[in-house]
Amino acid sequence: MSKPERNPKVDAYLDKKSKWSQEISALRELVLEFDVQEDFKWYQPCYKVNGKNIIILGPFKDFCVLSFFKGVLLEDPKNLLEQMGENSQSSRVVKITSLDQIASHKNDYRDLIKQAINNEKEGKKVAMKTTSEYEVPEELKLMFNENPDLKTAFEKLTPGRQRGYLLHISAAKQSKTRFARIEKFIPNIMQGKGFQE
Incomplete structure (x- = not known):
């Protein structure tokens, strides 16, 4: 499998060296180990499978996130995923506060990324509240x-x-x-x- 193409907009975004750019760069490298398309949406690195958004990386004041659009479908035996807001039906995030955290949970994050990709390839849907x-x-x-x-x-x-x-x-x-x-x-x-x- 060839490595996914890097999006120059993501390169430019990470070159600005913001508070969480090192952590987001490390997460980017993890996601790019897989067969995904890198995009830049909502001013953040975003990753797609079959044209559908599956993962977005984003900074907040006290942490950055590895965010899964359909995170509610992921098996999470280590309870790494969180619901960002009480009205969030589908997405789930991993809050990241250091490079050490990424290093110590690398395989756990890979598992979540792999599940998200497989779920999208299998066409799994989230039953949303009407x-x-x-x-x-x-x-x-x-x-x-x-x-x-x-x-x-x-x-x-x-x-x-x-x-x-x-x-x-x-x-x-x-x-x-x-x-x-x-x-x-x-x-x-x-x-x-x-x-x-």
């Missing part, structure tokens, strides 16, 4: 009752935009904050926009 499975906050139900046009506009939004609103509104701890968030985004909803647009 929008209808998310709870609609009581405050939004009340607003729908008061304003049927708002309900109609909300139902016309794409499932992703609906989920975004449901998660954002529900995240507020107090009812008055949930109402304030709904009020703020009524114009966006009526225009068919997501809450971050």
